[in-house]
């Protein structure tokens with residue numbers, strides 16, 4: 001559970017390890033054993049409070065196995081994707097901000113928690129429903145080697161776009177150019193992003209897919225072509241900022257190019273999730289789409305998983321694989 005609100009760097013001191021008995025089930029509830037947790041930058045917001053108060057556990061989207069059920073829709077043995085606390089076992093009604101749904105049969109659980117969970121859904125619908133990407137266009141992605149970014153970069157390439165990724169280390173850029181096979185990668189910590197974008201895309205860019213927020217948004221807006229789109233997916237660089245960042249100074253560019261900037265929440269697309277599964281699963285099975293994962297093992301490693309993410313150490317999707325829990 002959270003012991004101390006997050007200010008500055010995340011450490012073990014922000015958490016307290018607590019053991020308690022699993023409560024009995026009420027009608028409409030079911031008990032799951034959590035198997036894989038998705039670690040997400042927004043957990044920094046839970047730790048900053050007041051979303052999750054001191055003394056309660058942070059939550060993740062998780063892939064879990066139903067152990068007992070007094071719920072009409074879920075039975076023991078079902079594998080589900082839902083919002084679960086950082087604990088071995090969770091009692092839930094399956095409702096809330098991220099409602100629980102059954103994982104499609106035969107899907108590896110790490111994929112269900114990552115590329116076929118909210119992460120892949122956001123990449124897929126961010127490109128198709130929000131950016132409405134077209135082959136031949138030029139797309140730039142921030143956080144391109146992160147969870148959402150690594151999937152979105154590859155999908156845009158598969159769809160026939162010219163893809164330029166921004167990432168924070170040589171290893172991330174090497175992964176983007178090698179495994180992910182995109183056209184160009186810019187290490188924004190070492191290179192001048194504006195200058196590199198001018199060299200790589202002298203005629204401008206059609207889509208900017210932003211998972212980071214901050215300076216790169218303004219740089220990309222400046223280069224937006226007629227009919228260009230900016231997809232606001234996340235603002236990782238701002239989650240721990242002490243004061244809100246000032247907005248881009250060049251929003252007028254959207255007017256000049258008849259452009260569009262649109263934010264979206266992946267959960268709004270849960271009812272259409274089969275569309276994404278049907279598109280992504282064959283690509284994954286054929287090896288055309290790689291699920292790059294950064295995995296920590298064991299619930300006690302959850303703080304470390306989040307710290308890795310917030311320090312930019314993860315390449316691909318940050319996941320936590322639960323180890324064998326105590327019996328109940």
Ligand SMILES: NC(=O)c1ccc[n+]([C@@H]2O[C@H](COP(=O)([O-])OP(=O)(O)OC[C@H]3O[C@@H](n4cnc5c(N)ncnc54)[C@H](OP(=O)(O)O)[C@@H]3O)[C@@H](O)[C@H]2O)c1
Nearest residue numbers: 143146147148167168211234235236237264265266310312
């Ligand atoms: N709209 C939605 O429904 C939805 C759903 C899921 C996720 N998201 C959002 O999408 C974004 C990406 O999520 P993800 O799970 O794929 O995470 P992620 O991108 O794998 O992890 C965070 C990465 O952000 C980069 N970063 C840039 N500036 C940073 C800073 N100041 N502090 C820390 N990291 C920084 C780091 O990569 P570099 O080293 O390359 O900078 C880091 O590895 C997040 O903002 C998340 O909240 C939105």
